[in-house]
Amino acid sequence: MATRQLFFKTTPQFLAHSSLIQPSNRFSYPLRIISSFLYRDHYRNFSSTASDYITGELNSSVAAALNADIRVPATVITGFLGSGKTTLLNHILTSQHGKRIAVIENEFGEVDIDSSLVASHSSSNEEIVMVNNGCLCCTVRGDLVKLLLELVKKKRDKFDHIVIETTGLAKPGPVIETFCSDEMLSRHVKLDGVVTLVDSKHAMKHLNEVKPRFVVNEAVEQIAYSDRIILNKIDLVADADVESLTNRIKHINGMAQIKLAQYGIVDMDFVLGVGGYDLDRIESEVHSNDSHCSHQHESGHEQHDGHHHDHLHDSAVSSVSIVSEGTLDLDYFDDWLERLIEEKGDDIYRMKGILSVSDSEQRYVFQAVHSTLDGCPGKEWGPSEKRINKIVFIGRNLDETALRKGFKGCLV
């Protein structure tokens, strides 16, 4: 199938205001509650309201009967100024992946340059639709939701996947939270993954930049929130630089997969269909994390992550992995997580985990973005399989000792 795309454009500062997502708008679900509502809500609610929005699509009752997730996947491309986001977008739009892509482009500044760069690479310009909503400053979240819902309502039959390119200075947190916390949006669109472009030549400088108190370092945040990281422009640096940058990135985010690239050339399945927020994909994500994190598993009950503590940087954003045998009391764990989220929800950007819980033959899987938690029972443990808990936290000022202690307190 030929690749076709729609093109939507917004204007400055569109996704960069975390203050727009007030704590009161967030919701926190204890795991035991989530486990019962999860699939039911996403799929059944979809079927009851989809007809308002989606015409000429799958019959919603058929979808419900099949328990199919027919929400549109959306990929967020982020990365510092000049890191290669538009280059990657063009690669996506010109690759043969069989998906029809709708693009939401966030331009920083009055002059629309990126859209013409993308358009010039597009194979079917007539499919490109420009949307200019004026200045989205301070109405970011609502406008993004409106834009996405309109897209689904009016053009749903014209695309299979949405790609959102943020500005180089955008903070991805508010964008991700929008997908997770807006009920209407989450019925129709699911966040597939956050892909971050990193400029191999200049990234270290940006990552090391010390910002004034309460000012976030966007380059660090973009890495912390990502599911896939493309270490781009490797043609401009030595291997040793790539290695130290890779290690630095792993320290910030021990969960994301990393690929080296020139001109954003990566396989499409690295960026599309990532399933970064799908509970049924968490296991493979956490496993794949093992392979690139060079864990040095300790013998004994608990194993520490191998996040290169020999070259720690004083960045406040980092990740902590807990890999441990043993069985958890889900109620204890639930209480602990609730407390953690209450106290540190703003600082915990992402969490993913596979748990071995008492009185259950199934894994328990969960994932969270700040205080928005999803969890449900997963695959059964094999008869001779070692039950190993794996949890990854990514956030600011993480207290590794306290996290390990809290986790241990939930073991039976």
Ligand SMILES: Nc1nc2c(ncn2[C@@H]2O[C@H](COP(=O)(O)OP(=O)(O)OP(=O)(O)O)[C@@H](O)[C@H]2O)c(=O)[nH]1
């Ligand atoms: N040498 C080299 N140049 C690259 C590579 N990838 C992209 N570029 C160039 O870097 C420049 C910036 O790339 P863009 O794709 O526009 O970067 P961007 O992240 O969209 O930039 P902003 O929209 O300004 O944030 C362009 O001139 C690209 O051709 C690469 O791997 N190697």
